[in-house]
Every structure is written in structure tokens, then in C-alpha cells.
Amino acid sequence: MLRLSEFQESARIAWDSLRVNLLRSILTTAGIVVGVVLVVLMGWTIGGLNAVWEQTISIIGKDMLYIDKWDWTGGRNWRDVESRKDISLQQAALLKSRMESAEYVIPLARKWGGSVVKGNSSLMCSITGTTADYANTSAATTLAGRFFSPTEEHSADRVVVIGHGVYKSLYPDGNAVGSILKINGSPFRIIGVLQKQGFLFMDFIDNQVFIPMMAFRAVHGFFDRSFSVGLKCGSEAMLDIVRTEAIGHMRAIRNVPPDAPDDFSINEMKAFDQQAKNIRIGIWVVGMGLTILAFVVGSIGIMNIMYVSVTERTKEIGIRKAIGARRGSILAQFLIESALLCMAGALIAFPIAQGIVAGARFLAVDVLEQEWASVISPLIPLDLLGIAVVVSIIVGLLAGFLPALRASRLDPVEALRYEQ
């Protein structure tokens, strides 16, 4: 066992030796600095993605289920899905009348690849007809104006609520509310602009406009159209209950035989979790590869300098052994020195990483005006700093082990005889 006094002595010697060779020590840690910067950046990026993803799914609605002919994930056989019967408005209405556990049952009619025209410019986007209930979902949160009212819904007013993407494309100067858009030739008055919802690969969600169901019928018709039904469950805990009830009703409404699979899909935001996870794994793998490379290069440097340090101090080791230092003391002395070296590298790396993080966020939010990035932390989280310190110490111990072992095994007589 290493005694406390020996440990303190080892730490003191290690510190002294770093101070005396300050420049050399700093240069040696370059590889470790790069490694720690990479670890921190990787952690920060993944953390940032998580935050952005969390925000996306909470805006779109974690408590929402969508009954649809189509499957969002594309997990099912395309032909099977294709051959499903359309979900008719009558079926949607029946479901609405039967559902008990859901807070809101919201039929949706979609025209993919539609377009809106503002003056001379036209923009491809999807047109969604729905009911005023949609206003109660988190996805209907407006940046300006409001969602349409039950009155406007029932009288099939020509009013439109535009998605953030449409707004950005057609109204770069703002002031969309009150302006007129033409949808399939009919003029619609913009009464609201939705806040941004889609990040990462979900951008398409913002490229959408909402109009009252009956106005939709007037411009695009209900013929040959499969409706979706949004179910707002109220909380995530209710998802399973609502899902089970909805499946029961839908199977009954569509006369699905007991042993046949559902001929509809129940979609939810969770379906995209896998894709988000894949992105994270991708970053992690690339980041880890670079980090390990940096640490390997770094630890070769550290090992090298530790061998130099052992050689330079052969005489000192001899003296210490002659007066009673045991192998463990000498081993500890050099292990501590190399761990301290690497820790110094980590300390140098922190301000660098923090600078990069702050710079990247500034670039994204203030220069490129990507508002979504503002949910990403401008500071490196403390736990990442802790992890980086621990990792650097471990790298230091590994890199310093062979040189320290050599030092601890030096023959005292030989070591005392050593002259520089």
C-alpha cells in the first residue's frame, strides 16, 4: 500500500517536474488536447441534437396519434399498404362519434404536392383541410395571428393558416396575416402563421397550409381521397389506451375479419425516434473514431516524454531507492506525473472547446438565423467536463504505465551510478 506521505510526495514531484518543463509539457499534451476537444464537441453535438429533437416532437405533439392509410415509417410492405382501401370521411366521422378516451378527434384531408400562389409567385406545398379542433394541438401554435374558429370552419370560410416554411418562402419581410393566397384558383385570406416545427429531416412539416375542411372540399374535392384522423390523447400516458380503443373501432368500422391484420396504420412521433437515433449513432461513431485516434497519437507522445523524464531522472530514482522508496512509490510518482500531464491537456482543451461551441452556436443562431439552434446550450455541460477529465486521467495512467514501470524496476546501484 502506498502511504499518504508517499502519495503527497509523488504528487509534489510530479507537479514540480511539470512546472520545470512547462513548455515541453504543454507541447506534449497537444494530442490529448485535440482528443478532449473532440470528446467535448461530440457530447455537446449529441446533446444539442437531443434538445432539438425533443423540441420537434414536443411541438408536433408527443400525445398525438394519426390514423392513416399510409405508414409513416414505411416499415410495412408497400404493396399491402397501397392496396388498402381509402379511409373515407364517413369512417372518420364514425370514429369521431365513437371515440371516448381521446381529447380530440380531428379528421384531416391532405393534398400532397399542391401549391399556393401569391401574386406571381407560386410555391409547392401540401394543403390540409381540417376542423377547428386542430387549434387545440400543440402543432397549431401560431407565431402570428390565430387558427381558424369553429364558425369559420362551419361556414367554409376561405381562410388559411400557413406553415413556417411557406411563410419564410413567401413573406421574407414578415406581415403575412391579412394577405391573400390563391389555392387552386380560389383566394384565401391568411389568418395565422404557425411556429417552426420541423428540424433535421422533418423540414417538410413546415411546408404545409391549413384550411377549413369544407373549404378544402370546395377547392380540391373529397373524391378518391383517403382521410387521416388525428387523435389528441392529452398525455403520453394515455397513448396506449387511446391506441387500443381506436384500433377496435377502426377494425369494426372497416369490417376487418378477426384474424386479418389492421388495414390502416396508427402513426406517432415515436416512429421517427429510430431515425433520430441513427443520426446520433452516426455522429457518435465518427466522433469516437476521431477521438480515439487523437488519444492514441496523444498517448504515444505522453509515453515518449515520460520515457525521457524517467531517463533524465535516473539518478534521482537511484537516490530515492537508496533511502527506502519502494517500487510502488516510484511507480506512483511517474503515473501521477503522466496523469497530471493529461489532465493539464484537458484543462487547456476546455476553453478551446467552449470557444468552438460558442462560435458554432453564434454562427447558427445569429449569422445564419437558424432559430431552432437556440435550444442548443451555448455552454459545455459540466458532466461532459467531468467525463473529459476522467478520460484524460485514464489515458495518462495508461500512457505512463510502461515508463513508470521501467522507473520502478531500475536497479538502485545502476541508477545511482548514472551520470547525465
Added chain:
Amino acid sequence: MSTAIIDIEHVVKRYEMGDEEVYALRDVSLTIGSNEYVAIMGPSGSGKSTLMNMLGCLDTPTSGKYLFNGANVAEMNDDDLASIRNKEIGFVFQTFNLLPRATSLKNVELPLVYAGVSAEERTRRAQEALARVQLSDRMGHKPNELSGGQRQRVAIARAIVTAPSIILADEPTGNLDTKTGHDIMNLFRDLWKAGNTVILVTHEEDIAQHARRIIRLRDGRIESDITNHNHA
């Protein structure tokens, strides 16, 4: 006869240099008791330093037996040997072998660090040891701020700070002028008179005359082992 601290029998130390064998010690037997004062003499290369390193547990014999305070050194591992060097042996070298960046006080404290003594106790005992070599006024100095004689006195303070059974000195006056050398020899005499066991290697007859017993080596063998009746 006093109790034996050191008892070596038929000790051989052989070095292999390529396919050549060098015998530093050939069949040396020797007993040294408590509170003896021994000088080891002999021509250069006769094996004096090798013998001292062996006695000081810095080195182990190729063959033969070494009992230190009755314990067989040949059977000890590195850490046992380190522990004996720390507690039982005080080494004084010709070239002082102080840590250049540490003060006198820190140098003298060092053996106590490896003995696990608390910081406060270390300082107290190191100050005491430095006082015994009349260096109380040089505790904050580093070796390069001291004269050769003062450095050797720091080294002696370091050797005695753990109150070891024996003090081993390999040509302790070899790097000092005659006057300073005699000051150092007076210190060893005081230590011996205070009850310590002192073994030193020297080339100089008048230095050896301080000792009570003079052992002469030649070619790795004991040539003579006499009691010095007219010791100084």
C-alpha cells in the same frame, strides 16, 4: 563480543560482461557487531563499493549468505530490501547524492516520507538531525547554495534521521579538502560515540585511523582484518 548486525558468509559477487565474468567479490566472510566503527580499505577495483552496496541492501550477492539482524537478505524481495534501507541503514555517498531541487530540510525529510511519517513529525525530526550536524542555519538552502562540506553534512543528517542500525559511508571525504574531511570524520566519531554502528570506505590512511577496526580488501578478498588500537 557485541551482537552481530551483519553476518556474511562466503559471499560472491560476479558480473557477466558479455562472455567475460568479472568477480567483484570472491568468498568474503565477515561479522560486524553493534556499535563497531569499521574502515574498509583497499586499492581501486578491489570490491569496496560492491561490498558496501551489498551490506546496505542496495545489491544482493550472487552466492553466499547475508544475515542482517538475523534475517536472510538473499530471500527478501525488492520492497523488503527498500524497507530495510529505509529503517535500518543510513547511506552517505562520496558525491553526496542530494536532490538538487530540494532544500536541506526537504532532503533530510525524504527518508521519513518513505517511512510514512506525518508531515509535522518529519519536519521536527529533520530539524533535529540538521541540528546534530550543526546546519540549523542552512535548512532552507538548496544543495547548490551549500559548500561541499555542508552538503555532506546534509547527507549525514539524512542518513541518521531515521535512527538506523548502521551508517554506511562510501568515501565520504573523497570529494572534500583535508580540513573539511576531518570535520566530517569528527561527526562520524560523535555518531559512533553516541552508540551508532559506522562502516566507511576510504583510500586515506589517516581517515582510516579514526576507526576501531580496519578491513583491507584485495581482488575481491579480505586481505586483513585488524583491530586498530591507536585509533584517533
